[in-house]
Amino acid sequence: MRKYTLRGAGILGVTGLTFALAACGSSDDGSTGADGGESGDAPGGTYTWWDPYPQHDGSSDWEARVQACGEDAGVTIERTAYDTTALTNQALLSAQEGTSPDVILIDNPAVSTLADTGMLTTVDEFGLDTSSIDQNLLDAGVVDGNAYGIPIGANTLSLYYNAEILDEAGVDPASITDWDSLTAALEQVTGAGSKGITFSAIGTEEGTFQFLPWFWGSGADLSQLDSPEAVEALELWKGWLDEGYAPNTVINNSQNTVWEEFLTGDFAFAENGTWQVNSAAEAEFETGLVQLPAKDGGVAPAPTGGEFIVAPVQEDTARYDVTRQIVECMTTPEGFVETANTFAYYIPPTAEGQEALLEENPDLEPWVEAVQSAKGRTSDGLGTDYPLISEALWTAVQNAMSGAATPAEALETAQADAEAATS
Amino acid sequence: MTSTPADVGTRGESRGAAGTEPAAPSAPRRRRTLSSSQWAAVGFAAPLLVYLVLFYAYPLMRNIDLSVHDYTIRAFVQGNAEFVGLQNYVDVFSSSTFPTALWNTAVFTFGSIAFQFTLGLALAVFFKSSFRLSTTLRAMFLVPWLLPLIVSASTWAWMLNSENGIVNSVITAFGGEQINWLTDPDTALLSVTIANIWLGIPFNLVILYSGLQNIPGDVYEAASLDGAGAWRQFWSITFPLLRPVSAITILLGLIYTLKVVDVIWVMTTGGPGDSSTTLAIWSYREAFGTGQPDFSPAAAVGNLLIVIALVFGFLHLRLQHRQEATS
Numbered sequence: 001m002r003k004y005t006l007r008g009a010g011i012l013g014v015t016g017l018t019f020a021l022a023a024c025g026s027s028d029d030g031s032t033g034a035d036g037g038e039s040g041d042a043p044g045g046t047y048t049w050w051d052p053y054p055q056h057d058g059s060s061d062w063e064a065r066v067q068a069c070g071e072d073a074g075v076t077i078e079r080t081a082y083d084t085t086a087l088t089n090q091a092l093l094s095a096q097e098g099t100s101p102d103v104i105l106i107d108n109p110a111v112s113t114l115a116d117t118g119m120l121t122t123v124d125e126f127g128l129d130t131s132s133i134d135q136n137l138l139d140a141g142v143v144d145g146n147a148y149g150i151p152i153g154a155n156t157l158s159l160y161y162n163a164e165i166l167d168e169a170g171v172d173p174a175s176i177t178d179w180d181s182l183t184a185a186l187e188q189v190t191g192a193g194s195k196g197i198t199f200s201a202i203g204t205e206e207g208t209f210q211f212l213p214w215f216w217g218s219g220a221d222l223s224q225l226d227s228p229e230a231v232e233a234l235e236l237w238k239g240w241l242d243e244g245y246a247p248n249t250v251i252n253n254s255q256n257t258v259w260e261e262f263l264t265g266d267f268a269f270a271e272n273g274t275w276q277v278n279s280a281a282e283a284e285f286e287t288g289l290v291q292l293p294a295k296d297g298g299v300a301p302a303p304t305g306g307e308f309i310v311a312p313v314q315e316d317t318a319r320y321d322v323t324r325q326i327v328e329c330m331t332t333p334e335g336f337v338e339t340a341n342t343f344a345y346y347i348p349p350t351a352e353g354q355e356a357l358l359e360e361n362p363d364l365e366p367w368v369e370a371v372q373s374a375k376g377r378t379s380d381g382l383g384t385d386y387p388l389i390s391e392a393l394w395t396a397v398q399n400a401m402s403g404a405a406t407p408a409e410a411l412e413t414a415q416a417d418a419e420a421a422t423s
Numbered sequence: 424m425t426s427t428p429a430d431v432g433t434r435g436e437s438r439g440a441a442g443t444e445p446a447a448p449s450a451p452r453r454r455r456t457l458s459s460s461q462w463a464a465v466g467f468a469a470p471l472l473v474y475l476v477l478f479y480a481y482p483l484m485r486n487i488d489l490s491v492h493d494y495t496i497r498a499f500v501q502g503n504a505e506f507v508g509l510q511n512y513v514d515v516f517s518s519s520t521f522p523t524a525l526w527n528t529a530v531f532t533f534g535s536i537a538f539q540f541t542l543g544l545a546l547a548v549f550f551k552s553s554f555r556l557s558t559t560l561r562a563m564f565l566v567p568w569l570l571p572l573i574v575s576a577s578t579w580a581w582m583l584n585s586e587n588g589i590v591n592s593v594i595t596a597f598g599g600e601q602i603n604w605l606t607d608p609d610t611a612l613l614s615v616t617i618a619n620i621w622l623g624i625p626f627n628l629v630i631l632y633s634g635l636q637n638i639p640g641d642v643y644e645a646a647s648l649d650g651a652g653a654w655r656q657f658w659s660i661t662f663p664l665l666r667p668v669s670a671i672t673i674l675l676g677l678i679y680t681l682k683v684v685d686v687i688w689v690m691t692t693g694g695p696g697d698s699s700t701t702l703a704i705w706s707y708r709e710a711f712g713t714g715q716p717d718f719s720p721a722a723a724v725g726n727l728l729i730v731i732a733l734v735f736g737f738l739h740l741r742l743q744h745r746q747e748a749t750s
Contacts, residue, residue, distance in 0.1 A: 085711065092716070095500040109714055117500035203694035205714055248585040251606035251695050384496075387714030395696055402695030404608040 046076045047322060048101035050090065052307065054081040061342050069329035073322050088113065091312070095119035100312030102323045105152065108140040108376060109205070111308045112383040115141075115148040121311050123147040126324050128331070137349040140376030141308050143383050149308035150331050153339050153346025155274035156374040157213055157302040158366065159293075163286035165194045165268040176290050178297040179217075179236055182269075186245040189268040196245035197269040198261045200253045201237065201401050205387075207394040209303055209377075210255065210271055211237070213292040215393075216375060217300025222382060222389050225396065226408070226415040232295065234400050234407035241401055251401045273305060274367050275345035289366045291373075301375040306346060347371040385422040392418040483729075489722035496716060504719075511723040520697050520705055524724075528701040531616050531687075532680045538620045540673060543627025548661065550628075551635050561628075568625040576689035579618040580605060583690075605691050608698035615687045615699050622686065623679070627672055634668030635661070667746070674739045678732050688712075702728050 049066060056062035063079060070077035080101075082090055088110045094100045095117060106114065114120050123130055123146075130138055130147055134154075141149040161173055169192035171185045186196040200210045214237065215222075220230035240246040253261070255272060262270035265285050271292070280287040294300040309330055311323050329335055336348035337356045347367055348354050354368050378386040396414035400407040490511050492504035515521060550561045567575060582589050583604035591601050604614040638661065646656050684703045687693060693700035693708060700708070702724055710721035 088714075089711075089716065092496060092500055096502065113496055113715060117497045119500055203692045203696075204712065248601075248603045248606050249587075251603075252580070252691065384715065391713045391715075398694045399608075399696040402603075402606055402608050402611075402698070404696050404698065 045322075046078050047073075047103065047319070047326065049077045049079045049103045049105075049326075050087060050101045051079065051081055051105035052084040052087045052107060053105075054083055056081065065338060065342055069326050069335075072329055073325035075322055075326075077326070091119070092117065095312065098315065100314065102311065102314065102319060103326055104310050104312060105307040106149070106310055108151065108304060108306060108308050109378050109386060111141040111149050111310060112143045112378045113387065114310065114312075115143045115146075116384045119312050120148045121313055121320070123150065126311060126320065126327070128324065128327060132333075132350045132352065134349050134351070134372065136373075136375055136379070137304055137306075137371070139379040140304055141310075142379075149310035150327065151304075151349040152307055152309050152330055153336060153343065154304050154306040154349050154371045154374065155345055155347065156304055156367075156370050157210065157271055157273050157292060158370045159290045160262060160270045160272055160276070160280055161288050161290060162194075162262070162265060162268055163288050164265075165189055165192075165285075166288075168192055169194065169268070171268075173288055173290050176293060178293045179295050182293055183236075183240070183245070186240065186268070187243075190243075190245055195247065195267045197240060197271070198247060198253065198258050198267050199237075199250055199271040200255045200258050201250045201394075201397050202252055202254055203394050203398045204254075205390060205394070206255050207397055208390040209305070210258075211393065211397050212377070213271075213300040213302040216302075217292065217294035219295065222380065222386070222393075224415065225389070225393055225418055226411040229295075230411050231408045234397065234411060237397070238400050238407055251398065273345075274347065274370075277345055277364070277367070291366065291370060299369065299373045301373055302370060303377045304371070304374040306349075388421040389418045392421065486722045486725055486729075489718050490720075490726050492719060494717075494719045499716075499718065507719075511719045512727075515720055515723045515727070520700060523697045524700050524702050524705045527612055527697075527699060528681065528703070530612060531619070531683070531701050532677060534616045535619045535623055535680045536673060536676045539623035539627045539676060540669070542620070543624050543672075544631050544665075544669075546624070546628045547631040547635055548657065550632060561632075564628055565625045567622050572622070572685045573689055575622060576618065576686045579614075579621075579686075580690045583614050583618075606695055608695050611691050611695060611699040615690050618690060619680065619683060619686050623676060626679075627676065630672045630675075631665065631668060634665050634672075637668075638664045667743075670739060670742065674735060677735050681728055681732055702731075 047070060051066075053062060066077055066079050084107050087104070087106060091100070091104055091106065091110075091114055095114075100119060104114075111120075128150065130150060133150060137151045137154050138147055141147055141151070159176075163173075166173055166185075166189065169189040171188050176182050176185055190196045201207050211233070214233040215230060218229040218233040218236075220227050220233060224230070237246070241248065241250065247261070249257070249261070258270055259272050259276055259279065261267055262272070263279070263283055265283075280289075291299040292302055309327055311320070311327060314320065314323075330339065333348070333350060333352040333356060336346075336350060336353035337360070340346040340348055340353070340357050341360070347364065348357055349371075354371075358365060358368060377390070378384075382389065392414040395417070396405075396407075396410040399405040399413070400410040404410075405413070491506060491508060492498070493507045493510070494504045498504035546564060550557050583591075585591060585601060585603045585606055588604070590604065595601055602610060604610050642660055642664075643656060646660055651659065682703050683701070684707045687699055687701065687704050688707065691699045692712070693704040706721045706724035706728070709717045709724065
């Protein structure tokens, strides 16, 4: 949609859009402001809730689940769904206008960005208990030692395979434990006439998201993009492309396109996320899952995906009491499992929740394992520097994959760009 | 800033309503009639003025305001952006992306316009001689205009796909080598330019075709009596007489093409690397393409585009002026 707006508004697009969004922001202003006045102390009233799930409309299970949490707290929840990027912009604009909603579910890399503006309350201020949440997942929302939200569930990446192709080529998925065995498997399946692996190296956040398991799996660190380990990771990808194990389209593939390519049944492997579990089960061929291998064996840390529940600062602090009840309702062990089941692609962020989920659905075992070894993108104290580093990294991946630069050169430039951007 | 248009609006409207009455009385008090009819004029102009201020002047001001402050996200929310003067412009000009983006913008814009105009003109001349099905065919050439851009851009991206695209399957069927249209830094810009040419042909066709309708038929008749062939007629009649229409078509095309974001964004997101990044794409990417909106440099690049478009606009006005002076 935004693309049309921009075309129409032309060169003024940037401001035009900001302007348009500001207008939307202030219309929300009216409702929130009025509610604030009514529901200051009396029970009841309306609480506003934003989430990035426009695919779940007013009649969905998700909406019912949100409303149930409101009913438990004795209030009505007014839920508004935006798409992921629009949600971040909306949240920023509403904060600018002083009309933030009571609760936002937001993609985890955006938490530190929002927290940096001072628009979010910390978990401690709210008196929420986060001790049971897996630290690796919680970390994505930690800025300067303060947690600014609670993950409502997590997803991550893993390596799907087409069991029929592997069978034909005589590859045992269990043999794939490190980079060398994976490359050997790719050689074997392409030798048998199939296509090897597909992934996303697109020039957006998705590209970085997909590259990180290999980047981290080599032992590289986001604070040093041009380390020898990082170069090895990029050379691995580039090598697959040069050998014809990966199609040239990976340079422009979004994660969705990757999945579509995999569903054609031509590819032996595809790097993709928890959210495709159902689709994989319905595929016309038998699929399986191996953990993304680290360079020298073991499971590579994949980046965590998934939304955090955050509570923006309100002028009327009397609202916090009910907001806390709503947040708690979403973050009990039962609440986590229910969310996981509603979405079918969320792994609960607590040990207890994961156990409960596995009891109901033992097939998700590999995903629970993947989530446990996953790592937040904004962790390691990167916080708001992450988006800048990420942009440098995906540009390097693009330049190296397309042959505009060698992996080493591309990463050297990336490191210089990242340093310039974050200093 | 907002108080001025509001004043103009209310004052203008109240006087405007009254202003219609005294228009009827007779001539003697000439001065007063004149001034009240002036007020009426202001009243009628007021809605337009308010509109212009709200939707043109304000965004423009805001864009300039954004570009001379350092709007980090924090500053955006708290409204305390630091004034940095021209620092954002300095950063833009010294960025390694700038020369690439400027060059790409030039190639993309002039490449698109040259082909759009030539093909549009050729088709317009072709359709001028009515023949059976000419209306239907002409209507079909408008299809690129009717399709939502996201659809046509996705279709082009799909056709130019390295592995599964129809273009490559034709090339390989005839023994050629697979071309990585969108993923090779050498061809990415060419690919998006081709798609944009296709999109722009209908616009050129329609305007030039209507321009052709205004060339009197007897000129051609006289020329053919003098023995001028089709080629000679084109260069000696059509082309010179079409010059004013051509100039405006090219100018509009230039402005439309300078700011194209959607086609390129959908097809390559400006990549691989920066190889198909134009100034407009760069601006969009800074503002919305990353996890961290950077409104200030985005606005600076946007302003730069406005200036470029303005320069060409003035150039056009000057040329037109000279043309009118000589004729």
